Amino acid sequence: EGEGVKLLARSVVAVDLVVAAAAGAGLRVFIRELIAIEVVARILAEHDQGPGGRGPVNLVLMDASLPGEVELALPGMSRITPQIRGAIKHVAGVAHVEEF
Numbered sequence: 001e002g003e004g005v006k007l008l009a010r011s012v013v014a015v016d017l018v019v020a021a022a023a024g025a026g027l028r029v030f031i032r033e034l035i036a037i038e039v040v041a042r043i044l045a046e047h048d049q050g051p052g053g054r055g056p057v058n059l060v061l062m063d064a065s066l067p068g069e070v071e072l073a074l075p076g077m078s079r080i081t082p083q084i085r086g087a088i089k090h091v092a093g094v095a096h097v098e099e100f
Contacts, residue, residue, distance in 0.1 A: 025080055026056040026100045028071075029088055034063055036093030043087050044078045052081040062095065 029040055037059065044057065054077040061070045089097045 025053055026058065027078075027080055027085060027088070028058045028060055028098045028100050029094060030060045030062060030096040030098075031093060032062045032095045033093030034061065036091050037061075039091045040088055040094065043084065043091070044074075047081070047084050047087075048079050050079065052079050052084075054078060055080045058100075 031037060031040070040059070057074045057078045057080070059072045059074065061072065085097060085099075088094060
């Protein structure tokens, strides 16, 4: 009204919940040390239950013993939340995590 701004909200939802529920969000995890695969798999398995969106997870292996980068798609859909993404990002041997 006048020079003021008026806002009408029907509901309020935490940003983390909206991001977690986003459909079709997948992760591409770049791994430079093969030992990190086991840790990433454990994180995904331990956090598979609960609210949040599900999406594909691909591992991109960047080991010197390989002829180049090798991308593997994990079977099925994994639960993906900002917390899970952050936990994977901080695993020793993980170079980078990106959404796709």
